[in-house]
Amino acid sequence: MTFLLNIYFPSKLLSVIISLYLEPSNMTKTKHIILMLDDARSPERGFIRGLVDYLHQQGSWCFYRTSPLYLMHPFFSGRKENIIDYLTKGDADGFFGYLPEHQESQQIIKSGFPAVIVPVKKRVPEVPNIIDMPNSVGIAGAEYFLDRGYSNLAYCGSDHYWSIDRQQGFCRRLLKNQITPNIFPHPKHSRASQHSELNHLEQWLLDLPTPVGIMACNDDRAFDVLQSCQKMGLQVPDDVAVLGVDNDEMVCNLVHPPLSSIELNFEKTGYEAGKLLYKMILNKEKRNDTFMLRPTRIVTRQSTDMIAVEDKEVAKALECIRRNAKKEIQVKDVVAVSSISRRSLQQRFHKILGRSIHDEIRRVRINQVAEQLLETNLTIQQIARDLDFQDLYHISRAFRKEKKMTPSEFRKIHKK
Numbered sequence: 431m432t433f434l435l436n437i438y439f440p441s442k443l444l445s446v447i448i449s450l451y452l453e454p455s456n457m458t459k460t461k462h463i464i465l466m467l468d469d470a471r472s473p474e475r476g477f478i479r480g481l482v483d484y485l486h487q488q489g490s491w492c493f494y495r496t497s498p499l500y501l502m503h504p505f506f507s508g509r510k511e512n513i514i515d516y517l518t519k520g521d522a523d524g525f526f527g528y529l530p531e532h533q534e535s536q537q538i539i540k541s542g543f544p545a546v547i548v549p550v551k552k553r554v555p556e557v558p559n560i561i562d563m564p565n566s567v568g569i570a571g572a573e574y575f576l577d578r579g580y581s582n583l584a585y586c587g588s589d590h591y592w593s594i595d596r597q598q599g600f601c602r603r604l605l606k607n608q609i610t611p612n613i614f615p616h617p618k619h620s621r622a623s624q625h626s627e628l629n630h631l632e633q634w635l636l637d638l639p640t641p642v643g644i645m646a647c648n649d650d651r652a653f654d655v656l657q658s659c660q661k662m663g664l665q666v667p668d669d670v671a672v673l674g675v676d677n678d679e680m681v682c683n684l685v686h687p688p689l690s691s692i693e694l695n696f697e698k699t700g701y702e703a704g705k706l707l708y709k710m711i712l713n714k715e716k717r718n719d720t721f722m723l724r725p726t727r728i729v730t731r732q733s734t735d736m737i738a739v740e741d742k743e744v745a746k747a748l749e750c751i752r753r754n755a756k757k758e759i760q761v762k763d764v765v766a767v768s769s770i771s772r773r774s775l776q777q778r779f780h781k782i783l784g785r786s787i788h789d790e791i792r793r794v795r796i797n798q799v800a801e802q803l804l805e806t807n808l809t810i811q812q813i814a815r816d817l818d819f820q821d822l823y824h825i826s827r828a829f830r831k832e833k834k835m836t837p838s839e840f841r842k843i844h845k846k
Contacts, residue, residue, distance in 0.1 A: 460490040461711060464516050466527030467548070469495065472678035473696050474527075477548070477560075480700025481526060481707075488708055494522060517543070524711050526703065529554055544710035546703045546721070552591050556718055558706055560699055562592055563722040568599025568645070570692055570725040571673055575643035576607060577793070579739035579748070579782060580671070582642040584612040586631070586655055593647035596675065600645055607784070612638055632658045640669040641738045649674035649681040649691055656685045656733060671734040687732030694723045695844060726844040727804055743768045744778050747787065755794045758818040761787045796832040799825060803841045810837045 463485070467474040485491045494516050516522040517538050525545035529536060539545045539557055546558045553559050568585075575583055585600050587593035597613065604611055614634050616627070635658055638644075646652035652674030656666060664670050666687055674682065677693035699721050710717055737752075739745040750767045751759065764787050765772045779787050795817065802813045811822050819825040829837045 460492055461485075461523040462492050462494060462516070462521065463707075464522045464525045464527075465493045465495040466525070466530070467495075472680065473676045473694070476696025477526075477700035477703070480697040480702070481704040483697075484701045484704030485708060524707050526707060542716040544707055544714075546707050549592075550590065556716075558703070558717055558719045558721065560703060560721040560723060562595055562694075563724050564595060565599030565602060567675055567692060567694070567723075567725055568596040568601070569603045570599075570728065571596070571645035571675070572600045572603035574673060574692075574728050574734075575645070575671070575738075576604075577783075578643070578671075578734070578737050579744075580641070580643040581609060581738075582612075582639045583609060584614065584638055584642055584644045585646075586614040586616075586634075586644055586651055587647035588616055588651065590647070593651075596645075596647055612642075628654065628658065631655070632662050635659060635664060635670065636662055638670070640664075641667075641671065641736075642669070643671045643673070643734070643738065645673045645675075647675060649676045649678045649689060652689050652691070652733075653681055653685050656687075656689060660686070667732065667734050667736045671736065671738065673728070673734055677729050682729075682731060690729060690731045690734040692728050693726050695726050696723070698845075699723055724844070727801060739782060741778055741782055743770050743775060744782050747775060747779070748790070751787075751791055751794050755791075755798050756817055758820070759791055759795075761791070764791070792828055792832060796829055799829055799837065800833065800840060803837055804845050813837075 465478070467477060469475055469478055482491075517525070523544065525539060525543065525547075527548055528550055529539060529545075529547050536554070539547070539554070546560065547554045548560050553561060572583070583600075583604060585597050587597050601611055601613075612634075614631065631654060635655070644652075644655055646655055652672050655670075655672050659666050659670050659672070666672060672689060674689050674691040675694070677691040682689040682691050703721050706717060706719055706721075709715070737745050737748050739748060746767050747764045750764050754763070761772070765775055768775050770778075776787060779785065779790065783790065785793070798817055799813055802808060802816070803810075806813075808816070810825065814820075814822055814825040817825075819828075826836060829835075829840070833840055835843075
């Protein structure tokens with residue numbers, strides 16, 4: 431049975447549906463793609479949006495996909511389709527998504543069938559894979575907590591390869607600050623052990639020193655951590671601050687308090703993967719390219735919305751900087767909210783955060799610029815005006831010093 435993706439993206443794919451029935455004579459034959467993704471989830475939807483955005487530019491496409499969950503009920507068992515049959519019977523032109531642990535299907539993919547794989551347990555050799563840029567997600571999470579003054583840090587993950595990579599990045603970045611995070615010793619995942627694993631998680635949380643910042647491998651894992659905190663009476667974010675990965679808004683807002691999360695460039699990566707898949711289908715060539723998922727921003731919600739600095743003067747200064755980050759705040763303005771001298775405050779900033787008051791002001795303000803670059807289509811000049819920078823030169827110079835690239839380069843790399 432063939433299903434069209436317009437069920438989930440009607441505004442984006444209406445023209446795709448039309449093209450299937452009103453295919454111009456100068457267009458190539460409709461191509462069929464096996465789509466093995468959970469399109470109920472935000473990351474997978476990002477991949478799909480990017481993939482379809484590109485493929486739609488190339489002609490007429492149709493997608494085979496698994497049934498929605500409500501069709502999986504035994505009452506609907508007669509409507510289940512085995513998507514792998516499309517591979518084995520030769521009815522499809524390409525494949526995108528998770529590769530089932532099915533020996534025959536894996537042999538077909540590895541033999542040169544056009545495919546881009548989103549690996550789960552481990553990378554699939556000899557074919558294009560979508561993976562994290564090594565350690566980048568974990569590094570982003572570590573820096574996020576360090577910027578908020580946390581010295582007690584922990585990581586809660588799984589035995590999946592991408593979780594292990596994120597854990598490694600988290601630990602390596604913290605090691606530079608002489609911090610050794612507490613790692614949740616996860617057992618091997620199985621349905622039978624899920625209850626005992628949650629009990630284990632709850633005990634682990636109770637044993638952590640507070641306040642503690644916890645990075646979870648993804649939003650689902652962070653959801654478990656927040657639920658466990660609520661059950662054990664741990665206050666979030668006062669005792670435990672929790673950061674997820676994927677920025678799946680449904681998951682992030684389904685728990686209380688709402689979850690902060692690292693957003694990745696799923697849509698852009700899906701678009702680039704679509705380009706390669708099209709070439710593989712068109713030219714019948716075998717490729718093994720690697721697509722890198724990168725952090726684009728961190729969306730702060732209530733689960734991390736606090737500053738974990740014990741020094742009250744530094745905490746007041748940091749709060750002042752964040753509260754006034756959208757205007758041209760000076761060091762003297764920050765010192766004014768403190769009851770100690772400028773020199774003493776500078777010394778405490780260096781001791782606790784490893785940077786000066788001026789560096790912190792620039793860092794927070796440039797993060798405001800980065801957010802505008804990703805979330806709006808405003809020109810850099812308009813952003814400079816809105817955020818009270820003197821001129822285009824000053825915002826570009828400050829941005830390059832902080833992000834090691836120009837605002838234009840940052841937008842081109844990270845914007846969806």
